[in-house]
Amino acid sequence: MVVRLPDPAEHGLVGDLVAYAGRVAPARVGPPAVLGHRQGELVVRCGALVVKAHSTRTDTHALERRLALATETALTEVLLRPVHSGHLRTRFVTVWPVARALRPDAQELPWEEAGRLLARLHTARVPQSRVPEAGGPRKLASAMRRLAVHPAGGGVRAAIVKAAYASLPAWCRGSAPQPRSMITHGDFHFGQLVETRHGWRLIDLDDLGVGDPVWDLARPAAWFAAGVLPEGGWERFLTTYREHGGPAVGEDEWVDLDGPARALTVQTAALAIVNGDLDVAEVFVGGCRRIVEQERRLQATVT
The missing domain is CATH 3.30.200.20 (Phosphorylase Kinase; domain 1)
Structure with a gap:
């Protein structure tokens, strides 16, 4: 129907x-x-x-x-x-x-499959010269432009999101070169996984391209930091990614993930405000508030 x-x-x-x-x-x-x-x-x-x-x-x-x-x-x-x-x-x-997508209320996510697929994507040897730039900073910039022209863009919550955005590293905001260039999905989240008769696959290739692979781990990292993903699931995802040679993070993953995870917190909050998703906005605007407070404490220490 x-x-x-x-x-x-x-x-x-x-x-x-x-x-x-x-x-x-x-x-x-x-x-x-x-x-x-x-x-x-x-x-x-x-x-x-x-x-x-x-x-x-x-x-x-x-x-x-x-x-x-x-x-x-x-x-x-x-x-x-x-x-x-x-x-x-x-x-x-x-x-x-046709492939089987994950239900929004799925109790168990394919943690290991997600980690394996991303590791294989990031380490694939394919010609990069013909591939456009991946999502990452471009997606974040788009979300901030949408927030700027939205009626709620002048509100208190939007101001917190904008302040968190301003505190991000320059390369996360797209105003400096990306540290690494590999094939990345550009907009990874667990809704981008489908199961076929041949196994799990990544879908939605609209932002696929050359970029820093850390961006594909940034959204799950932001969700984990916000308490949306369980610790056990995040560890299974990250362990499998590493076991299959995933290059995005080092021994201390948060050294690499801190900036991009904060960027995805900002992006998620901005889009939640624009789309009127109050529950998501409450969680991720709260994350933006913590980013701003952390930055203020850091600046006070420096001065």
């Missing part, structure tokens, strides 16, 4: 996407169901396929180069490989095989 959409034009797009999938692989198409529609994107499942209409703001050429990475031999067991990609009028469209 198709989920009711707020915009009748989007409703028509559902049928167009189903027809598109039917031309790509007619034997695999079935009744449609909308899986998501936000920020100008629309994702529809139709039988054994998932079709995504990307935002009209998408850099199509960059995305095509990212999708090409999924066909690299070194990454075929790491990234979910698209069935097809192309254009539908003004939209860039990708077609994917």
